[in-house]
Amino acid sequence: MLLGTQRVNARGHLEIDGCDAVDLARQFGTPLYVMDEATIRERCRAYLAAFRDRYAKFRLAYASKACLCAGICPLFEAEGLDMDVASGGELYTALQGGFPAARLVFHGNNKSEAELRLALEAGVGRIVVDNSLELERLEALAAERRAPIDILLRCTPGIDPHTHELVRTGQVDTKFGFDVNGCAALTAICRALQAPGLRLRGLHCHVGSQLLDTEAHEAATHVMVELLAAVRRQMGVVLEELNMGGGLGIRYREEDRPPSLDAFADALVHALQEALARHDFPAPTLIHEPGRALVGEAGTTLYTVGAIKEIPGLRTYVSVDGGLSDNPRPALYDARYEVLLANRAAVPPDTVVTIAGQHCETDTLFPDARLPALRPGDLLAVQSTGAYHFSMASNYNRYPRPAVVLVADGRADLLVRRETYTDLVRNDVMPERFRKG
Numbered sequence: 168m169l170l171g172t173q174r175v176n177a178r179g180h181l182e183i184d185g186c187d188a189v190d191l192a193r194q195f196g197t198p199l200y201v202m203d204e205a206t207i208r209e210r211c212r213a214y215l216a217a218f219r220d221r222y223a224k225f226r227l228a229y230a231s232k233a234c235l236c237a238g239i240c241p242l243f244e245a246e247g248l249d250m251d252v253a254s255g256g257e258l259y260t261a262l263q264g265g266f267p268a269a270r271l272v273f274h275g276n277n278k279s280e281a282e283l284r285l286a287l288e289a290g291v292g293r294i295v296v297d298n299s300l301e302l303e304r305l306e307a308l309a310a311e312r313r314a315p316i317d318i319l320l321r322c323t324p325g326i327d328p329h330t331h332e333l334v335r336t337g338q339v340d341t342k343f344g345f346d347v348n349g350c351a352a353l354t355a356i357c358r359a360l361q362a363p364g365l366r367l368r369g370l371h372c373h374v375g376s377q378l379l380d381t382e383a384h385e386a387a388t389h390v391m392v393e394l395l396a397a398v399r400r401q402m403g404v405v406l407e408e409l410n411m412g413g414g415l416g417i418r419y420r421e422e423d424r425p426p427s428l429d430a431f432a433d434a435l436v437h438a439l440q441e442a443l444a445r446h447d448f449p450a451p452t453l454i455h456e457p458g459r460a461l462v463g464e465a466g467t468t469l470y471t472v473g474a475i476k477e478i479p480g481l482r483t484y485v486s487v488d489g490g491l492s493d494n495p496r497p498a499l500y501d502a503r504y505e506v507l508l509a510n511r512a513a514v515p516p517d518t519v520v521t522i523a524g525q526h527c528e529t530d531t532l533f534p535d536a537r538l539p540a541l542r543p544g545d546l547l548a549v550q551s552t553g554a555y556h557f558s559m560a561s562n563y564n565r566y567p568r569p570a571v572v573l574v575a576d577g578r579a580d581l582l583v584r585r586e587t588y589t590d591l592v593r594n595d596v597m598p599e600r601f602r603k604g
Contacts, residue, residue: 168421168505170464170550171206181509181548183467185577188509192469192546195570196585198489199469200557202234204242204575206465207553211246214457217432222439224452228272230413231257233458233554234466236571238582240264249292251456255282262289272410272456274321276343280304287316295319295371295410297344302358302365309364319371319410320345320359322352324390326374326383344372347394356398369408369451370394376459377416379425381434384411388435392442395451405449411435413457417464419551420503428460459554466553468494468569469509472545473525483520485541490524490532492563494549494556497532506536509548514539522547526564557583565591 169175172184181188184205191201211227218225228249235257243250244266251272252258261271271291275282278294278301286294287308296302296318309316321344345352359367372391374383391409399405416425426434436453443450470487477483496502506522508514516537524530533549560568567586572579 168418168550170418171203171209173203173467175512179511179513181467181507181512184574186574186579188467188469188548189546191572191574191579192471192509194579195572195581197469197471197546198487198493198569200493200552200569200571200583201467201469201579202239202462202553202571202573202582203465203467204573207242207462208246210461210465211243211248213428214455214461215247217428218436218453218455221432221436222450222453224450226452226454228270228410228454228456229461230456230458231261232558234462234556234558235260236557236583237264238573238580240266244270249454251295255279255285258282258286258289258291268292272319278304280308283308287312293317293319293368295321296355296359297321299355299358302355302362305365306362309362312364315364315366317366317368318359319369319408320352320355320367321371321373322347322391322394324372324374324387326387326390347390352394353397353401357402360402360404367404367406369406369410371410371412373412373456374414376414378414379416379423381426381431384414384431384435385438387411388438389442392439392446392448396446396448399448407451408454409439409451410454410456413455413460415457415460417459417551417554420505463554464551466551466556468549468552468556470522470547470549472541472543472547475541475543483518484523485520485536486523486525487532487547488525489566489569490526491528491530491561492524492526492566493560493569494532494552495559495561496555498530504533504552505550506533506538507548507550508539508541509546511539511545512548526566528563562586562591567591 174182176182184203215227228251229243230251232253249270250266252261253274268290269292272293273286273291274295276297323344323346325348345355359365374387470489474486516539518540519535519537522533522536524532557571570585571583573582
């Protein structure tokens with residue numbers, strides 16, 4: 168399964184937008200996260216076009232938690248996207264990357280006062296309020312300011328999507344948002360509308376991640392428009408923005424069949440227009456916040472093969488120079504991937520092996536991977552690793568985190584340097600009483 172700009176070149180190597188994977192590994196080392204700029208740009212443009220062709224009042228915000236570093240921010244700015252951030256650290260990174268603060272949307276279910284102050288001082292465009300404590304904090308902060316604070320309220324539509332239980336967020340039993348089915352959402356909306364210094368611009372919801380159908384999004388759209396209509400009916404206010412979050416899935420395996428962007432837009436816009444007509448409600452600005460859908464298939468992780476252990480009649484373990492610390496998703500979500508032999512990409516796969524990590528842990532990365540016969544030093548390429556890999560990487564077992572490169576038209580630019588052992592101990596502090604001499 169080749170994705171985006173990938174191809175097998177004349178050397179028999181995997182190539183990503185003109186960059187030979189073997190050369191990338193030699194130059195930058197492994198493990199290595201490789202991001203395909205052309206694929207990211209194409210996905211941004213296709214997502215925008217799919218919705219704007221069907222619904223003119225549409226905005227797109229990149230959910231930066233999927234993959235964020237300072238150097239990637241100009242790409243999304245140039246493509247005309249907004250960006251959502253979900254922590255003070257993500258906010259700071261976006262600002263360091265030069266992303267316009269007015270196009271930032273600030274999320275989080277437990278924002279500190281310091282994080283809120285940072286957002287307000289920077290001038291972020293929207294703060295998505297997740298709970299009553301945050302409303303209280305913003306009311307207090309608004310009293311110190313002259314300009315109103317533009318907010319959205321995150322609401323939980325009570326939709327249970329068909330996805331892994333750890334990435335469901337729209338059902339009633341969740342830490343996020345104000346429950347629509349009870350009185351919590353309407354109560355919070357009423358309070359926000361009455362709060363001096365706060366300007367409620369609209370509502371937000373998010374049903375879950377890696378969704379391979381449109382049912383949950385369609386159902387949530389109907390629920391949220393009904394809530395907008397209830398606000399108008401009970402409070403006499405027409406809210407102008409409806410942010411439906413993200414969640415569209417991608418291809419991790421050959422058999423994955425997510426909806427095309429056109430099919431996705433067709434279904435959601437139809438649901439929105441149907442709900443608006445039912446309630447005779449004026450068209451709001453529709454906002455989507457995809458992350459994985461924009462960068463997931465643009466990412467490839469390169470590993471070098473190390474020890475190989477064959478257990479006759481049972482299994483062959485192939486260890487690579489990474490694992491749990493650079494890809495926790497198999498352990499968290501039982502995530503499965505397509506794996507290629509990058510340095511002999513044209514050789515037909517004829518063996519089944521289990522790819523294991525190098526950590527002091529049973530960190531099975533890719534069970535039952537079908538590959539050509541492997542030997543130490545081979546280079547593996549793991550597909551669809553652009554989302555939630557670099558962003559979830561850790562220093563478990565004190566392994567330095569990998570480098571990130573952005574490839575485009577035969578050029579590779581370093582986005583994040585590989586950590587060193589010095590980096591690992593940079594913030595360690597030795598108590599004075601333990602110092603020798």
